[in-house]
Amino acid sequence: MSDNLVCDPEVMCCTLNVLPNTPALLQKARLPLAVHVQPLKDIPNVPVVKVDTIVRCRLCRMYINPYVVIIDRHRWKCCMCSRFNDLPEDFSYDVKRKAYTNGRHRNEMNSSSYEVIASPEYIVGNLAVPVYFFLLDVSYNAIETGYLISLCQSVIEKLESLKTHDNVMVGVMTFHTSVHLYNIHHRYTKPIVYKLPDLENLFIPAPDGLLVNLKTSQSLFVDLLTNLPSMHKDNKEIGSCLGPALKLAYEILAPTGGRVSIFQTKIPDVGEGSLKSREDPNKRAGEVVQNLTAATDFYKKVALDGSSSHVAFDLFMLNTQYADLATLSVLSRYSGGCLFYFPNYHLTSNPVESSRFDETLDRYFSTNVGFEAVLRVRCTQGLSLQLFHGNGFVRSVDLLSLSSVTPDLSYAVQIQMEDSIEDTKVCIQAALLYTTNRFERRIRVHTICLPVSTYLSDVFAHANQMAITALVAKMAVDRSLNSSVADAREALTNVALDALNAYGENLSSGQRGGQLPCPFFLRALPLYILGLLKSIPFRLGVSTKLDDRVFMLDQFKTLPWTHIIKYIHPNFYPLHKLNDRNALYVDDRVICQPPLLPLSAGCMDRLGIYLLDDGFNMYLWLSSSVSRAFLRDVIGVQKFGDVLSGLFEFPHLDNVWSENVRNFIEYLQSTRSTYSPVILIRDDQTDRVMFYERLLEDRTSDVLNMSYIEFIRHLHSLVTY
Numbered sequence: 001m002s003d004n005l006v007c008d009p010e011v012m013c014c015t016l017n018v019l020p021n022t023p024a025l026l027q028k029a030r031l032p033l034a035v036h037v038q039p040l041k042d043i044p045n046v047p048v049v050k051v052d053t054i055v056r057c058r059l060c061r062m063y064i065n066p067y068v069v070i071i072d073r074h075r076w077k078c079c080m081c082s083r084f085n086d087l088p089e090d091f092s093y094d095v096k097r098k099a100y101t102n103g104r105h106r107n108e109m110n111s112s113s114y115e116v117i118a119s120p121e122y123i124v125g126n127l128a129v130p131v132y133f134f135l136l137d138v139s140y141n142a143i144e145t146g147y148l149i150s151l152c153q154s155v156i157e158k159l160e161s162l163k164t165h166d167n168v169m170v171g172v173m174t175f176h177t178s179v180h181l182y183n184i185h186h187r188y189t190k191p192i193v194y195k196l197p198d199l200e201n202l203f204i205p206a207p208d209g210l211l212v213n214l215k216t217s218q219s220l221f222v223d224l225l226t227n228l229p230s231m232h233k234d235n236k237e238i239g240s241c242l243g244p245a246l247k248l249a250y251e252i253l254a255p256t257g258g259r260v261s262i263f264q265t266k267i268p269d270v271g272e273g274s275l276k277s278r279e280d281p282n283k284r285a286g287e288v289v290q291n292l293t294a295a296t297d298f299y300k301k302v303a304l305d306g307s308s309s310h311v312a313f314d315l316f317m318l319n320t321q322y323a324d325l326a327t328l329s330v331l332s333r334y335s336g337g338c339l340f341y342f343p344n345y346h347l348t349s350n351p352v353e354s355s356r357f358d359e360t361l362d363r364y365f366s367t368n369v370g371f372e373a374v375l376r377v378r379c380t381q382g383l384s385l386q387l388f389h390g391n392g393f394v395r396s397v398d399l400l401s402l403s404s405v406t407p408d409l410s411y412a413v414q415i416q417m418e419d420s421i422e423d424t425k426v427c428i429q430a431a432l433l434y435t436t437n438r439f440e441r442r443i444r445v446h447t448i449c450l451p452v453s454t455y456l457s458d459v460f461a462h463a464n465q466m467a468i469t470a471l472v473a474k475m476a477v478d479r480s481l482n483s484s485v486a487d488a489r490e491a492l493t494n495v496a497l498d499a500l501n502a503y504g505e506n507l508s509s510g511q512r513g514g515q516l517p518c519p520f521f522l523r524a525l526p527l528y529i530l531g532l533l534k535s536i537p538f539r540l541g542v543s544t545k546l547d548d549r550v551f552m553l554d555q556f557k558t559l560p561w562t563h564i565i566k567y568i569h570p571n572f573y574p575l576h577k578l579n580d581r582n583a584l585y586v587d588d589r590v591i592c593q594p595p596l597l598p599l600s601a602g603c604m605d606r607l608g609i610y611l612l613d614d615g616f617n618m619y620l621w622l623s624s625s626v627s628r629a630f631l632r633d634v635i636g637v638q639k640f641g642d643v644l645s646g647l648f649e650f651p652h653l654d655n656v657w658s659e660n661v662r663n664f665i666e667y668l669q670s671t672r673s674t675y676s677p678v679i680l681i682r683d684d685q686t687d688r689v690m691f692y693e694r695l696l697e698d699r700t701s702d703v704l705n706m707s708y709i710e711f712i713r714h715l716h717s718l719v720t721y
Contacts, residue, residue, distance in 0.1 A: 007112035018462035030498035039432040047107035065447040118441035128372035131258025139176040146347025158365035175245040176237040184220040185209035199271040243273020257310030303334035312403035318345035336402035359675030370434030373402040380426040410560040460519040469528040470561030504721040531568030541703030570614035599696040648680035
């Protein structure tokens with residue numbers, strides 16, 4: 001089968017690659033059924049279809065795809081509901097051959113992922129104009145961090161990326177204890193500032209000029225961004241009136257929709273939506289975690305109002321102290337926006353977060369964005385959708401409303417089996433209708449087709465343990481918010497137990513052999529579950545800031561399944577064993593590959609150099625016994641005492657070892673959409689704890705206090721067959 005006919009599993013995949021044919025068999029397997037979909041993921045050369053008539057099933061409304069059956073030039077059979085449908089007259093005509101064919105020459109028949117340029121019936125009213133509105137905290141704390149300098153410079157540098165169409169609009173609002181609006185209409189020679197100190201009676205002071213066309217007002221917009229840091233550099237106001245500023249921003253964008261980028265450095269404490277600290281630092285290592293949910297419905301209401309008007313809120317948190325992320329994060333959750341978190345950010349004194357902030361902004365302003373989007377998932381008769389996971393507003397059981405959507409956002413949909421499946425296969429299709437930032441309405445379609453079996457052994461043999469783990473992580477987030485973290489941990493352990501019990505019950509006593517039986521394709525599931533139990537969202541007994549925990553809970557709901565697996569089970573490389581035995585060849589470069597190690601200190605050599613990559617950070621471990629040759633040829637120093645811990649960038653040194661290490665690191669960075677800073681850790685400094693706590697297979701300070709071997713023994717003692 002052609003590679004294009006099989007949907008990229010990073011774009012769309014199912015937790016079970018072979019489905020049971022009856023609800024009873026699925027229940028017997030005790031494995032969750034769901035699909036993960038990253039609908040706008042960057043796909044090289046995604047096929048684009050432009051037709052007068054978009055071909056869909058008249059009954060189930062599925063878009064035509066490679067798995068349908070073409071009966072003849074005039075008819076096709078739906079692979080989802082088996083209905084016979086008519087084909088447009090020109091569908092089977094091949095322009096290149098100048099002859100009628102079976103239609104397999106068309107893009108939509110040769111790729112499981114393709115885009116359709118939407119016809120007029122998919123456009124209600126006017127197309128959504130790409131709107132970017134910046135809501136900036138300029139309180140004393142914000143100015144001290146220096147983020148405004150970096151942000152304004154980044155926006156100026158990325159203007160051409162934002163200017164994807166002549167109709168793109170921009171606007172700026174700043175706030176501390178009062179709100180400031182900026183009129184940058186092109187008829188003026190310099191920006192006009194409106195200061196609104198009365199937070200209870202905020203109003204829009206000018207009918208136009210607050211939201212302007214970027215092309216015609218670019219010079220004033222650049223002038224404003226250039227001078228904004230100096231305009232507020234002497235500000236001494238310590239309060240933050242985020243709530244009133246949000247409501248006014250929504251009022252400005254309600255007629256057009258758009259993307260509000262919020263940059264916040266402290267807990268909002270002035271005006272409507274004010275919050276108070278709910279964290280007790282003395283209880284960070286406790287076994288009961290409180291205040292994971294919002295303290296007020298104010299921000300949820302703003303988000304839902306925004307969603308109804310196609311306004312998305314993207315929240316950038318740069319706080320140095322507790323800011324009640326549990327309350328503020330609902331802005332992005334219910335509006336379909338994104339949450340970014342840079343704890344203890346400072347432009348100069350925290351280079352790790354400063355570099356991460358700069359790289360995140362670079363990606364944020366240059367990536368494709370979909371506006372006014374809806375995601376609909378359809379599946380074969382006998383299956384029905386149960387629950388969505390991800391940021392957005394659920395309009396109906398199969399429809400998710402997204403004010404904006406980016407290539408990095410992922411969603412999961414739990415599926416239940418209501419009736420037996422008579423066919424030998426099932427189809428699941430996700431369709432994203434959105435407006436591109438180039439002012440074009442499109443539909444991106446992804447389809448997967450899965451076989452159906454009457455044998456439980458087939459279901460276990462083709463289970464996707466990584467997709468299952470990512471799904472139960474999302475389910476555990478809901479359990480943590482609706483019940484408690486302790487209940488979520490128990491549910492995670494039960495996932496592994498249920499799978500082991502279900503498999504063991506179908507084996508004879510001779511096949512069990514007194515050991516813990518585990519199907520081959522689920523053999524890593526206990527390890528991944530242990531990784532979840534020891535991860536920041538679900539760990540107990542370890543000092544964890546509340547905002548840190550809430551951020552990772554949010555990330556587990558929105559991250560693609562591959563990112564979740566990388567985070568809970570990082571890749572562990574011995575850099576001193578880089579060799580060309582399994583080398584990759586990328587862009588005429590040889591990328592030497594080191595072997596992968598188990599996540600245990602027992603696999604480390606005191607003379608070795610190790611890299612631990614969890615997708616968020618790359619930790620470079622250096623022992624005091626490291627060879628002087630490595631220090632000289634790769635690190636660029638003469639002795640270990642000269643090595644500085646923290647953010648590290650490999651110097652360009654003229655030797656093979658240095659080139660191989662740099663090529664490998666650059667290759668790792670190129671395989672992800674988000675930047676991962678390299679953090680150098682010395683074995684004689686206290687920050688080595690960051691490294692040791694990621695060694696999953698060893699004992700950690702978590703309340704579980706188990707190594708991987710001990711956890712396996714624990715599961716073995718709990719199995720019931």
